[in-house]
Amino acid sequence: MSPDISLTTLIVLCLAAGAAGWIDAVVGGGGLLQLPALLVGLPHMAPAHILGTNKAVAICGTTAAAVAYTRKAPMDLRTAVRIGLAALGGSxxxxxxxxxxNSAVLRPLIMVVLLAVLAFVLLRPTFGVSTAPAAPATRRRVLAAIAVAGLGIGFYDGLIGPGTGTFLVLALAGILHMDLVTASGTAKIVNVCTNVGALVTFSVQGAVLWQIAAPMALFNLTGGAVGARMALKRGSGFVRGVLVVVVVSLVCKLAYDQWGG
Structure with a gap:
């Protein structure tokens, strides 16, 4: 299935993919921008094709960010891979x-996710700014992270997706007591696994619009690489305001499309 879209729409989708890659690499949640952009840009496509195309794009930026973090951020790769394998199954x-x-259900679900993330960011002013002291991961906490961040969030990522990066950062920081940069880097490795699992399923079902995904993926990859380097150099506090503006804008747009358009 290949939708007929204008060059302007494709350019806007590519720019959204680049911005999503950047946001996702720094603080997580790039899907909060990219998936609604696809819903708005491709209003007549089936939800499965929107979700599949989103995964094909997102995996590029997430992989670029994961590579950048792995090279420079202190991470427990063994723990990250164990959580990632559980996330692969979940996704x-x-x-x-x-x-x-159903598309009538998908938009409200995304709006609920957006509002939940917005509420958390607004109620926690230190999110993305301050970090918690690192602590050795006990077996019990690692198993909890595998269950929550791996199976639980992995399932959510395969089912819907937007906000997964942010949820992973929150879960990893809360359960394993990671600082923000380490949690972000670990989240990227786990997110690569969830994207692989979901993308395999969508590809087998023929639910990926590769003609649209390919150019968007190039922008997403660039955004992910740039965002990871900025996060490592400057921290992610500067993205907080951008994330709030993006989430509010998307909630308003999706609400209008759902009930007022």
Missing amino acids: LAGAFFASGI
């Missing part, structure tokens, strides 16, 4: 059920 299951999602 495969989530993507399998995603094919049955």
Whole structure:
């Protein structure tokens, strides 16, 4: 299936993908911009094709960010891979059920996720600014992270997706007591695994618009690489204001499309 879209729409989608890659690399949650952009830009496409195309794009930026973090951020790769493998299984299951999602349900669900993230960011002014002291990960906390950040958030990522990076950062920082940069880097490795699992399922179902995903992926990859380097150099506090503005704008747009358009 290949939708007929204008050059202007494609350019806007590519710019959104680049911005999403940048936001996702720094603080997580790039899907909060990219998935709604696809919903708005491709209003007549089935939800499964929107979700599949989103995954094909997102995996590029997430991989670029993961490589950048792995090279410079202090991370426990063994723990990250264990959580990532659980997330891979969770995302495969989530993507399998995603094919049955109705578009009338998808938009409200995304708005709920957006509002939840917005509330958290506004109620926690130190999110993305201050960091918690690092602590050795105990077996119990690692198992909890595998269950929550791996299976739980992995399933959500395969099913819907937006906000996964942010949720992973929050879960990893809260459960494993990681500082923000380490949590962001670890989240990228886990997110690569969830994207792989979901993308495999969507590809098998033929639910990826590769003609649109390819140019968007180039922008997303560039945004992810730039964002990771900025996060490592400057921290992620400067993105907080941008994230709030983006989330508010998207909630308003999706609400208008759902009930007022």
